Amino acid sequence: MTSTSVRVALRVRPLNSKETLQNCSECLTIIPDAPQILMGTDKSFTFDYVFPSETEQEEVFHDCASPLIDKLIEGYNVTILAYGQTGSGKTYSMGTALDGANIPPEHLGIVPRAITKLFADLCERKEKNPSYEYEVYVSFLELYNEDLIDLLNPQ
Known part of the structure; x- marks a missing residue:
């Protein structure tokens, strides 16, 4: 863990089926051995973490x-x-689209994994x-179109 208060991670989403059918390609390049991406030929961005599209939820x-x-x-x-x-x-990365029934462990996202770890450690x-x-x-909480929604008590 770094000594800074805020860390930023970028996770590249895999192409969806529609994008694949349209022969789309990823619009960025991940710089090997660096938490950095390149967009086009001249715009680079550095993060604390960069996760390619094939990265597993556990990682x-x-x-x-x-x-x-x-x-x-x-x-x-x-x-x-x-x-x-x-x-x-x-939603996939956070693991909140799952209904909880028969979910393969490898698909669990950050929220269910965090809850499990927190209470196991406590x-x-x-x-x-x-x-x-x-x-x-x-x-x-979810902020969507300037509406703040309490996901634990949506009214």
């Missing part, structure tokens, strides 16, 4: 979110934010120290 979670859960357990506030256009892969601490107490507060 994204392990690199980006798992260290934040460790910090959360240490008492820090953490935020995980997915940002992008409609259809860019935010239970482990409680087993080691029975007097250990904890409270967990979460918010799960």
